[in-house]
Amino acid sequence: MTRDKETQGSDNTGWRCHDGGAIGLRIANASLAFAGTPLFENLSADIAGGQWTCILGPSGVGKSTLLRMIAGLGENGPVAGITASDGAALDQRIAWMGQQDLLLPWLSVSQNVALGNKLRGEPADGARIASLLADVGLSERPAALPATLSGGQRQRAALARTLMEDRPVVLMDEPFSAVDAITRARLQELAARLLRGRTVLLVTHDPLEALRLGHRIHVMAGRPAHLGTAMEPPGETPRDPTDPALRALHLALLAQLGAAADDPSNGGAP
Amino acid sequence: MKRFLISLLSAGMILAAGPASAAEKLTVLLDWFVNPDHGPLFVARERGEFAKRGLEVKFIAPADPNDPPKLVAAGKADIAVSYQPQLHLQIAAGLPLTRIGTLVATPLNSVVVLADGPIKSIADLKGRKIGFSVGGFEDALLGAMLARHGLSLKDVTLINVNFSLSPSLMSGQVDAVIGAFRNFELNQMDINGRPGRAFYLEEEGIPAYDELILVAKNDRLGDPKLRAFIDAIEAATQYMINHPDDAWKLFLKGNKDLDDELNRRAWRDTLPRFALRPGALDKSRYARFATFLKAQGMIETTPPVASYAVEIK
Amino acid sequence: MKFLRPLIVFAGLLAVWQAVVSVFGVAPFILPAPLDVLTTAIARADVLAGHAKITILEIFLGLLFGTAFGTVSALTMAYFRTARAWLLPVLVISQAIPVFALAPILVLWFGYGLAPKVVMATLIIYFPVTAAFYDGLRRTETGWLDLAQSMGASKWAMLRHIRLPAAMPAFASGLRVAAAVAPIGAVVGEWVGSSAGLGYYMLLMNGRVQTDAMFAALFVLAIAATAIYFTIDALLRHALSWQPETDPARTF
Numbered sequence: 085m086t087r088d089k090e091t092q093g094s095d096n097t098g099w100r101c102h103d104g105g106a107i108g109l110r111i112a113n114a115s116l117a118f119a120g121t122p123l124f125e126n127l128s129a130d131i132a133g134g135q136w137t138c139i140l141g142p143s144g145v146g147k148s149t150l151l152r153m154i155a156g157l158g159e160n161g162p163v164a165g166i167t168a169s170d171g172a173a174l175d176q177r178i179a180w181m182g183q184q185d186l187l188l189p190w191l192s193v194s195q196n197v198a199l200g201n202k203l204r205g206e207p208a209d210g211a212r213i214a215s216l217l218a219d220v221g222l223s224e225r226p227a228a229l230p231a232t233l234s235g236g237q238r239q240r241a242a243l244a245r246t247l248m249e250d251r252p253v254v255l256m257d258e259p260f261s262a263v264d265a266i267t268r269a270r271l272q273e274l275a276a277r278l279l280r281g282r283t284v285l286l287v288t289h290d291p292l293e294a295l296r297l298g299h300r301i302h303v304m305a306g307r308p309a310h311l312g313t314a315m316e317p318p319g320e321t322p323r324d325p326t327d328p329a330l331r332a333l334h335l336a337l338l339a340q341l342g343a344a345a346d347d348p349s350n351g352g353a354p
Numbered sequence: 355m356k357r358f359l360i361s362l363l364s365a366g367m368i369l370a371a372g373p374a375s376a377a378e379k380l381t382v383l384l385d386w387f388v389n390p391d392h393g394p395l396f397v398a399r400e401r402g403e404f405a406k407r408g409l410e411v412k413f414i415a416p417a418d419p420n421d422p423p424k425l426v427a428a429g430k431a432d433i434a435v436s437y438q439p440q441l442h443l444q445i446a447a448g449l450p451l452t453r454i455g456t457l458v459a460t461p462l463n464s465v466v467v468l469a470d471g472p473i474k475s476i477a478d479l480k481g482r483k484i485g486f487s488v489g490g491f492e493d494a495l496l497g498a499m500l501a502r503h504g505l506s507l508k509d510v511t512l513i514n515v516n517f518s519l520s521p522s523l524m525s526g527q528v529d530a531v532i533g534a535f536r537n538f539e540l541n542q543m544d545i546n547g548r549p550g551r552a553f554y555l556e557e558e559g560i561p562a563y564d565e566l567i568l569v570a571k572n573d574r575l576g577d578p579k580l581r582a583f584i585d586a587i588e589a590a591t592q593y594m595i596n597h598p599d600d601a602w603k604l605f606l607k608g609n610k611d612l613d614d615e616l617n618r619r620a621w622r623d624t625l626p627r628f629a630l631r632p633g634a635l636d637k638s639r640y641a642r643f644a645t646f647l648k649a650q651g652m653i654e655t656t657p658p659v660a661s662y663a664v665e666i667k
Numbered sequence: 668m669k670f671l672r673p674l675i676v677f678a679g680l681l682a683v684w685q686a687v688v689s690v691f692g693v694a695p696f697i698l699p700a701p702l703d704v705l706t707t708a709i710a711r712a713d714v715l716a717g718h719a720k721i722t723i724l725e726i727f728l729g730l731l732f733g734t735a736f737g738t739v740s741a742l743t744m745a746y747f748r749t750a751r752a753w754l755l756p757v758l759v760i761s762q763a764i765p766v767f768a769l770a771p772i773l774v775l776w777f778g779y780g781l782a783p784k785v786v787m788a789t790l791i792i793y794f795p796v797t798a799a800f801y802d803g804l805r806r807t808e809t810g811w812l813d814l815a816q817s818m819g820a821s822k823w824a825m826l827r828h829i830r831l832p833a834a835m836p837a838f839a840s841g842l843r844v845a846a847a848v849a850p851i852g853a854v855v856g857e858w859v860g861s862s863a864g865l866g867y868y869m870l871l872m873n874g875r876v877q878t879d880a881m882f883a884a885l886f887v888l889a890i891a892a893t894a895i896y897f898t899i900d901a902l903l904r905h906a907l908s909w910q911p912e913t914d915p916a917r918t919f
Contacts, residue, residue: 156816188829200819229909420873449696514857514871516859518774522860652875
């Protein structure tokens with residue numbers, strides 16, 4: 085896998101394998117238990133490359149845990165059975181974005197964006213930082229401390245940081261849930277544009293967000309959890325939420341979520 | 355009728371009992387933790403000399419020897435055991451105190467060195483480290499002693515060892531100590547196998563003085579309790595001289611934790627030094643020491659002795 | 668302008684002090700009047716300055732060594748579980764023993780020079796610094812650590828770039844406590860055995876019944892200790908200028 089400079093483009097769209105296809109994720113019989121309770125048991129799923137896959141589900145079902153499992157986070161280290169679709173390991177090919185912006189308060193916006201480089205002891209590309217900040221609309225505030233930024237601005241900085249990592253797979257855990265509706269809508273459009281062509285796995289609790297951004301939508305349910313059949317809404321992302329074609333899908337999703345919440349194997353209400 | 359007579363009798367008995375014969379209370383602040391230097395005080399108590407004179411005496415040992423005179427001067431206690439040299443400084447600082455009696459009529463302070471050490475005379479202190487515990491006038495005493503040998507305080511290093519006199523000397527951290535009581539530290543060092551040699555201050559150019567005295571606040575001098583106290587001390591001292599071993603047993607009665615070799619030896623060495631006439635005062639002796647302190651620059655004036663030392667009536 | 672309020676408070680305290688002395692007729696050997704203390708302080712300024720230099724040096728060295736040992740201990744305990752099991756009790760005991768009790772032993776071991784005072788000041792601040800820094804190291808936001816891990820950071824990189832800066836506010840708190848208590852260690856050391864320093868001078872003046880001089884030394888000590896505290900506080904606030912201050916009293 086090499087970065088193909090020609091297909092790169094100045095707005096960082098496209099991250100393609102040499103053979104033209106982006107890498108997907110293959111989860112094969114992955115299991116994870118926590119304090120004796122199995123969260124996932126022989127979970128198998130294929131996440132398509134180059135597309136946005138959204139995962140919905142009731143609270144506590146394990147959506148964040150799934151992302152963390154794929155990212156190799158947590159005390160138990162990498163879980164067996166999770167690989168890239170080209171068979172190689174996912175090491176260093178994933179960028180992870182948590183629920184909070186996780187900006188380090190003692191670093192400026194630019195320094196936060198270049199955090200990955202700093203941690204790995206690599207020199208950071210100043211021009212690229214500036215370009216990314218311009219993309220997310222923060223070029224006025226490169227030296228600002230996170231404490232001086234609004235919630236929306238901080239999420240944008242986090243987005244820039246994720247992009248700086250330039251990884252083919254991007255895992256996002258409810259990244260826009262902490263901001264108001266207008267800011268959320270803007271951030272969704274920004275993310276959809278800047279991450280186009282990458283393999284994105286987005287966890288969200290908002291079915292409308294999933295419908296706006298997802299090429300495939302799964303509802304996670306049960307304990308141990310499993311991913312339901314994918315819903316594939318039509319049309320280019322980001323979709324228009326007022327589109328009547330989405331309404332039926334919205335209702336269907338709500339029904340699925342309701343059923344998932346009432347699933348007895350969940351062990352009761354969240 | 356019978357009942358009336360009984361209640362009349364009871365009332366009469368209560369009235370006839372008179373005012374409660376409560377003994378008069380006296381608070382006496384010691385200069386240090388209880389030790390054989392306080393012999394007459396405790397023997398007096400055990401012999402009933404205080405009770406006999408209608409006194410109920412409470413002894414309190416302070417943590418800081420500098421406190422008792424100040425507390426008496428502030429009216430918080432009746433009598434303090436203090437030191438004559440200190441009294442001169444206190445009077446110079448304006449404390450309203452008067453010496454009313456003497457407990458130990460000779461100096462106890464001495465310069466002590468290791469017996470097997472290189473210091474054989476005061477002159478050998480040149481260039482040495484001398485430990486002291488803060489009393490306030492150690493440099494005056496040392497200065498006078500050194501001057502006799504053509505030396506000054508600049509020729510020695512003074513280090514405050516805070517009452518750790520024997521340990522610092524025995525461990526070699528200092529070459530000599532001043533402020534060691536000859537009846538105590540010498541015995542302590544002997545028991546620990548590192549005997550000391552003492553240079554007695556009064557033999558090295560310091561005018562003789564009373565090591566332990568009793569002081570009271572100026573406005574209390576007319577109080578008959580004070581005279582009664584002195585009388586009790588006098589009686590106890592007399593008993594100690596006449597019956598030293600029995601007196602020691604009496605001292606131990608109230609101070610069981612002092613029954614060891616060190617205190618036994620200290621008792622023996624202190625016995626000849628107690629004031630046989632605790633109430634008596636030698637004015638010239640006090641004036642002489644005041645003059646000495648003035649010459650050393652420790653005090654500025656020498657007020658008349660009668661203003662701070664009396665024979666209490 | 669910022670100094671006006673503390674100066675007013677200070678002047679007020681002096682006024683109260685003077686009032687207490689005048690109204691209650693307190694004897695000068697118990698509590699001297701502020702004016703007497705001031706005149707004595709000025710008259711003996713050179714002597715006081717000499718002693719002050721020594722005590723300040725002891726405090727400073729105590730802070731230096733205490734902080735050094737404290738940081739090393741905290742890092743060791745955070746990263747090595749066996750070290751933690753053994754060091755934690757030592758830490759607690761070091762705090763439980765009153766310094767007064769240890770002082771004579773230290774003097775016997777280290778003599779009467781600067782060493783025992785520095786050791787005592789070090790001992791007194793070892794616990795606050797270690798405990799605070801250790802706490803800070805352990806309580807790093809898990810989110811940041813997750814992020815770092817996902818970015819492929821080594822354990823060393825995580826320590827250097829995340830745990831250490833994140834632990835700085837806690838460390839600063841410990842250091843502030845240390846700055847406040849270090850003078851105690853230095854002065855206790857002087858009381859037990861010394862030939863110089865403000866603590867020694869206070870003792871000497873107490874023995875000579877020169878209470879105004881004793882208070883003058885006490886004052887100089889208080890001023891020195893306060894100055895040291897505020898200097899360290901200012902340095903810390905500058906170093907941690909990224910920390911937003913949320914004032915609990917602020918009304919929204």
